[in-house]
Amino acid sequence: MFFALTSDQQAFAATVREFVADRFDLDAVRAVVEDPDGDGHPLTLWKGLADQGALAVLVPEEHDGLGLGLLDAQVVARELGAAVAPGPWTTTVLAAEALRLAGSPAQQAAWLPALAAGETVGTVALRGEAGSWDGRSGRGITVDASGERLSGTASPVDYPGVAGLFVVAATDAEGAPGLYLVEAGAQGLSVRDQRTYDGTARVGAVELADTPGELLSGGTLSGGEAVGAVTARGAVLTAADLVGVAREALTRTVDYDRDRKQFGVPVGSFQAIKHTMADLHVGVTMAEHAVLFAAHALDSGETGDPATDIAVAVAKAKASDAAWAATGAMIQFFGGIGFTWEHEAHFFYKRARRRAPLFGSADEHRERLAALTID
Amino acid sequence: MDLSYTAEEEQFRTELRDWLAGSIPPEWAEPGFWRSLDDDESFRLRREWEASKTAAGFSGIQWPTEYGGRGGTPGMKAIYDEETVRAHAPQTVNVLGLTFLAPTVMAIGTPEQKSEIIGPMLRNEVIWCQGFSEPGAGSDLAAVATRGVRDGDDFVVNGQKIWTTNAMHGDKIFTLVRTEPGSERHKGLSMMLIDMDQPGVEARPLKQMSGASEFGEVFFTDARVPVKDCLGEIGQGWRTAMLLLSFERGASGVGQYTEFRRQYDEIVEQMRRFGRSDDPVARQKMANCLVELECLRYHAMHILTQVEQGRDLGSESSMTKLQWSETFQDLWEAFDDVLGPEASLERPRPDVDLTPYQAQAMWSRSVTIWGGSSQVQRNIVAERVLGLPR
Numbered sequence: 001m002f003f004a005l006t007s008d009q010q011a012f013a014a015t016v017r018e019f020v021a022d023r024f025d026l027d028a029v030r031a032v033v034e035d036p037d038g039d040g041h042p043l044t045l046w047k048g049l050a051d052q053g054a055l056a057v058l059v060p061e062e063h064d065g066l067g068l069g070l071l072d073a074q075v076v077a078r079e080l081g082a083a084v085a086p087g088p089w090t091t092t093v094l095a096a097e098a099l100r101l102a103g104s105p106a107q108q109a110a111w112l113p114a115l116a117a118g119e120t121v122g123t124v125a126l127r128g129e130a131g132s133w134d135g136r137s138g139r140g141i142t143v144d145a146s147g148e149r150l151s152g153t154a155s156p157v158d159y160p161g162v163a164g165l166f167v168v169a170a171t172d173a174e175g176a177p178g179l180y181l182v183e184a185g186a187q188g189l190s191v192r193d194q195r196t197y198d199g200t201a202r203v204g205a206v207e208l209a210d211t212p213g214e215l216l217s218g219g220t221l222s223g224g225e226a227v228g229a230v231t232a233r234g235a236v237l238t239a240a241d242l243v244g245v246a247r248e249a250l251t252r253t254v255d256y257d258r259d260r261k262q263f264g265v266p267v268g269s270f271q272a273i274k275h276t277m278a279d280l281h282v283g284v285t286m287a288e289h290a291v292l293f294a295a296h297a298l299d300s301g302e303t304g305d306p307a308t309d310i311a312v313a314v315a316k317a318k319a320s321d322a323a324w325a326a327t328g329a330m331i332q333f334f335g336g337i338g339f340t341w342e343h344e345a346h347f348f349y350k351r352a353r354r355r356a357p358l359f360g361s362a363d364e365h366r367e368r369l370a371a372l373t374i375d
Numbered sequence: 376m377d378l379s380y381t382a383e384e385e386q387f388r389t390e391l392r393d394w395l396a397g398s399i400p401p402e403w404a405e406p407g408f409w410r411s412l413d414d415d416e417s418f419r420l421r422r423e424w425e426a427s428k429t430a431a432g433f434s435g436i437q438w439p440t441e442y443g444g445r446g447g448t449p450g451m452k453a454i455y456d457e458e459t460v461r462a463h464a465p466q467t468v469n470v471l472g473l474t475f476l477a478p479t480v481m482a483i484g485t486p487e488q489k490s491e492i493i494g495p496m497l498r499n500e501v502i503w504c505q506g507f508s509e510p511g512a513g514s515d516l517a518a519v520a521t522r523g524v525r526d527g528d529d530f531v532v533n534g535q536k537i538w539t540t541n542a543m544h545g546d547k548i549f550t551l552v553r554t555e556p557g558s559e560r561h562k563g564l565s566m567m568l569i570d571m572d573q574p575g576v577e578a579r580p581l582k583q584m585s586g587a588s589e590f591g592e593v594f595f596t597d598a599r600v601p602v603k604d605c606l607g608e609i610g611q612g613w614r615t616a617m618l619l620l621s622f623e624r625g626a627s628g629v630g631q632y633t634e635f636r637r638q639y640d641e642i643v644e645q646m647r648r649f650g651r652s653d654d655p656v657a658r659q660k661m662a663n664c665l666v667e668l669e670c671l672r673y674h675a676m677h678i679l680t681q682v683e684q685g686r687d688l689g690s691e692s693s694m695t696k697l698q699w700s701e702t703f704q705d706l707w708e709a710f711d712d713v714l715g716p717e718a719s720l721e722r723p724r725p726d727v728d729l730t731p732y733q734a735q736a737m738w739s740r741s742v743t744i745w746g747g748s749s750q751v752q753r754n755i756v757a758e759r760v761l762g763l764p765r
Binding site for chain 1: 376377378379380450453639640643646647652655658659661662663665666667669670673674676677679680683694697698750752753754756757758760761762763764765
């Protein structure tokens with residue numbers, strides 16, 4: 001039994017953590033937050049991550065990647081969450097995952113090396129406006145009878161403004177779902193900036209009007225299975241990001257309340273605060289376990305197997321709740337200062353709050369668990 | 376990550392499974408079976424079955440062979456916990472002795488204590504109780520007031536213990552006693568091994584809110600305890616007690632998960648029976664229990680890994696206790712939430728007996744109190760894990 005990160009994985013985490021702390025601290029985050037018109041994609045951070053291999057983790061070695069697993073990738077996601085770091089890391093990794101799982105060798109060769117090197121930013125457009133993440137309602141984008149032209153709207157999409165490649169979930173003329181590649185600049189493709197209170201990301205709607213797209217086919221997975229597999233990886237990497245946010249928020253709050261004095265004593269000596277912190281620590285720790293287990297489940301199995309589906313749903317539900325709770329508590333237990341714009345608590349809270357519903361909210365994943373164990 | 380057990384451990388699983396399959400009557404798996412028996416009869420049956428388990432070589436899984444144990448790995452203990460639950464094996468009747476006293480005796484007992492205590496315990500010839508809590512010493516264990524006064528080669532002990540598991544069936548009791556007159560708090564205590572079969576010791580059952588009597592009270596009135604029956608140094612009883620309680624840490628979460636996950640499925644079955652399985656609120660409540668149960672399972676794997684790596688778990692056992700006890704209690708609150716008014720009826724329909732479920736629901740109120748209440752555990756996590764000031 002070895003339920004833990006290997007020393008290599010721990011070293012990888014430390015490398016990413018030290019790099020981000022050194023090159024992209026909270027002042028740098030603030031600069032991105034306070035420039036909502038900017039692209040939210042600082043190149044110093046991006047190039048550094050590429051140099052660390054952080055974009056190549058899951059890409060097979062034959063396409064210039066590291067050929068590692070989701071367990072290794074979640075290490076990066078956690079560190080970026082802890083640093084509330086901006087940038088299109090998650091979406092680029094997911095676009096590459098779509099190619100790895102569903103693309104033909106030619107499609108993989110065309111895109112994976114550039115995605116692994118950070119030369120191309122990728123993003124995924126999996127959900128229609130007001131639709132569901134599992135595609136049961138409102139896929140949003142449809143394919144015409146030729147199978148090569150896409151129309152409709154996907155939202156919300158992370159970093160559409162800087163993406164060179166879009167992986168789009170769409171429904172074909174026969175009603176079958178699939179993943180399609182759409183290149184930036186394609187005819188009829190437009191991006192509408194939607195703005196979000198989470199200044200550590202940029203989000204928009206992707207609108208397609210008779211836009212040329214290429215079905216991902218010839219890989220291991222296709223159709224709805226491919227969409228489900230990419231969505232599941234999105235859920236686990238987002239859960240990892242949220243766990244990183246939650247752990248860092250809790251650590252900062254504990255550090256502050258250890259020293260902050262009121263009534264002549266540190267406020268952290270009050271049981272009202274201690275007991276909440278203890279419950280948060282247990283909750284965040286369980287969420288960390290759940291993310292590890294889910295990442296391992298996808299590395300050693302695939303969606304569609306109930307055990308894997310349960311693992312993914314548990315991880316996303318638990319991490320979403322833990323991040324809401326820990327970042328909300330951060331504001332509360334820093335007191336008034338935690339509610340100010342000058343303080344960093346809102347970076348954590350807003351990132352957690354925006355990401356919690358992505359790739360399925362806690363409620364949606366609990367409903368999935370109910371379907372798997374009650375129906 | 377490698378979530379598998381070794382080939383040797385899987386071989387152990389196969390052997391244990393075979394033995395369990397041949398030794399557990401099918402009726403033991405019925406939810407109401409044990410409750411249908413008289414308390415003494417239930418105890419006798421469990422005691423005998425467990426002795427046969429020892430004879431078959433499936434007790435003391437991780438104990439050294441020199442003490443009659445199997446000399447197995449932490450992984451084998453986890454497998455043991457999982458398989459015994461799966462097979463509907465009854466819980467041990469000597470839980471406090473096996474979990475706490477035996478490893479303490481192995482660590483600091485005299486040669487005589489080692490030979491006199493461990494073998495008979497493993498064979499269930501002697502049932503052990505724990506005498507820690509008192510009416511005035513619950514969460515605050517150092518407030519122990521039971522006193523022992525030296526009289527020749529004996530101590531004469533007077534006082535009262537409470538919440539004593541198996542008090543009515545116990546043969547001996549390991550007891551925290553104040554042996555230095557005028558001492559306070561953690562000082563001046565001794566750990567005594569007291570024979571309960573003597574005029575100075577009286578056990579009385581405590582009827583719980585569930586109607587059952589797993590706990591009792593033990594009264595000492597001039598009970599006599601030979602000085603040689605102190606465990607650890609006289610006056611160092613607190614140190615012995617802390618060593619003893621440290622053995623609570625282990626891999627039992629695997630067994631707990633297996634048990635609670637089955638209870639989840641049983642509640643789901645009742646949901647279906649009473650037409651509540653489509654209710655979206657009920658589904659959310661149950662699914663949230665499942666999230667916490669699965670987390671308990673992952674946590675158990677994490678703990679097992681730490682144990683196998685030889686790491687000191689420190690105060691992490693407080694997190695384990697919080698996770699399992701709060702989750703178990705939530706699960707049995709969900710039982711009422713999803714069934715509605717039927718949940719409180721013993722026989723909502725002629726063919727449905729809900730009393731075993733209601734017994735679990737009532738029992739679930741106790742688990743966040745005994746073994747260190749949730750509030751005490753939160754203090755430990757906050758102070759010793761997070762480093763918040765006292």
